[in-house]
Amino acid sequence: MKENSSFQKIYEVVRRIPAGTVATYGQIAALAGNRHWARVVGYALHANPDPEHIPCYRVVNRNGQVSSAFAFGGKNRQIELLEADGVPCPDGIVDLKKYQWKQFPLSYFQEQEV
DNA sequence: GGGGTGACGCGTC
């Protein structure tokens, strides 16, 4: 079921991103187990089989800029959703130092009890 | 079965 691929893990992390917060590909990749999976994270979100449960709009690149190839209906759509969550993103750029998701526990997967 | 690409990140020159 989940051993299918690392994708499952990536989706799991993205789904746990709290509202009003954004995360970077590298961060998700690190939480997933390997920071080198950044590329896989991008692909995982690209596949985004469950956009309603996987807020990929809360996922931005290392620069805090939203992806240019958003698949929800336009990059503008991502900005709308982010602002709706309380994350201002002028020009599609988010203040990572203010809204980056960094309140997660170190033992993220250790405390996991879903 | 093999090769190439991709919504990235980091290191080094």
Next chain:
DNA sequence: CGACGCGCCACCC
């Protein structure tokens, strides 16, 4: 300080 290359995994052809 800026720009370039390399590395990782998965999916598509």
